[in-house]
Amino acid sequence: MNVLFLLGDSSLKGGTERSTIEIANNLAYNKDNRVFILSIYRSAKEDNQSFAIEKEVIQASLYDNHPITKNFFFKALFYLRTIYKLLFFLKRNKINLLISVEVISVIFTYPTIILIRFFGSIKYVVWEHFNFTVNLGLKLRDFCRKIAAKSADAIITLTDRDKRMWSENLFVKGKIISIPNSSPFEVTNTLYNSESKKIIAIGRLVPQKGFDLLIDVWKYLYDNYIIDEEWILQIIGDGPDSQELSQKIKNYNLQDKIILVPANNQIDRFYTNASFLCMTSRFEGLPMTLIEAKSFGLPIVSYNCITGPEEIISEESGFLVEMNDFKSFAEKVYCLMNNSKLRFNMSNSSKKEVMRFSAEEVLLKWENLLKEI
Incomplete structure (x- = not known):
């Protein structure tokens, strides 16, 4: 043919x-x-x-x-x-x-x-x-x-x-x-790093990806919970919203908690070294960053936007949060931060579930x- x-x-x-x-x-x-x-x-x-x-x-x-x-x-x-x-x-x-x-x-x-x-x-x-x-x-x-x-x-x-x-x-x-x-990545054979204190979010810095919403979540998180100072959020990507997001981080005084990382060709290193991934997109087709994260055995916290997250994430591999419910999102992030056993179990489930992709x-x-x- x-x-x-x-x-x-x-x-x-x-x-x-x-x-x-x-x-x-x-x-x-x-x-x-x-x-x-x-x-x-x-x-x-x-x-x-x-x-x-x-x-x-x-x-x-x-x-x-x-x-x-x-x-x-x-x-x-x-x-x-x-x-x-x-x-x-x-x-x-x-x-x-x-x-x-x-x-x-x-x-x-x-x-x-x-x-x-x-x-x-x-x-x-x-x-x-x-x-x-x-x-x-x-x-x-x-x-x-x-x-x-x-x-x-x-x-x-x-x-x-x-x-x-x-x-x-x-x-x-x-x-x-x-x-x-x-998934562009094979399922990793590397054992999940339960000691990692790095949380990642990946995508172009554009309104669709909702990184402004993620920064709002982090503001609520640090205003309402006591967080170990070693935890850090890395937002990895380039795009037109870079300056706006950087200014929002400064306005919230979160410069030492959230780092904007330019897009690069070694994204697998960020997945490998991360504790879990967050996604706050306003909409998607099929969010590849969730599939990629599961290939590396990462637990996930994601807004249940249209479409994709509900077909990728199960209760065993992460948390789905209703759109714009930033309080519940922060609660799930805090839960994962403070439960290494749950993260480890979700990691194993992620690797199993991603095989269909x-x-x-x-x-x-x-x-x-x-x-x-």
Whole structure:
């Protein structure tokens, strides 16, 4: 089968790009598959990818650089040229299955699919990477979901909860299949460090990730509980909210309790040396930081945002807290701080539970999709 993944820019360093490349690489190992990754444009050369693409995967882009779309005329021209280029690529390479990565790409793939089906057949899958309630301020994303529901042979969601939201809010013509992303890390064999006093939170410093809410939790925690002075919270990541978060930490006089750590390529060291992880996101698709943390056997305290946490965390591996209940969140953090046996038990449970997010388990679901579609 000739399978093509279409996405915005495969060279970016994001969860969507990582998971797309991982699945494409694994599917390409099957000699019956010919796998393509096609970017609309690429901001880096092939030899400077954020994630390695195997030589078995054929990669290409419709444009070498981000096209100039400064006015309506240029936008319309870019749109029509993109559809033409995509149509030509699909026909030339005899693509049997087009996977539209991230639902907003439907704006390009849907018209192309309509044109191709005038002359032949092609299977069409749309891969949701956020959740049904999130449009990031773009009504176009909501429109694309409606189009996908009417036209796709299958919709892939990251969680069962999102699968339910799609089926409850739209009439979906094809299948809806829940396939999570896999952990980029193998389950650690290292024994959990019960003596660690480091708590971590990881992600881009943007409003979605809710690090401002986590700082509020820490303010309440230190105002209402007696905390061992060795405990430290590390917020690891880069982003536009860095200055604002730094100022909030200073305003709360928590500079010696909360440290902002720049994003780096040795994130596994932070997981290995941590006691547990906290997440206060306002929304997610499937929060990879929770899956990664469990691969390292970390207990977790997380807000139960839409979507993902409730499908990753059990009572045996962490605490789920209702959104914005900062008092309960602080209580759970304090509980873990003062119960090393509970942390150790949760660590063991985390390692067992995360196996269903292994690359092998996720690949099996993708292979079944290719057989059934």
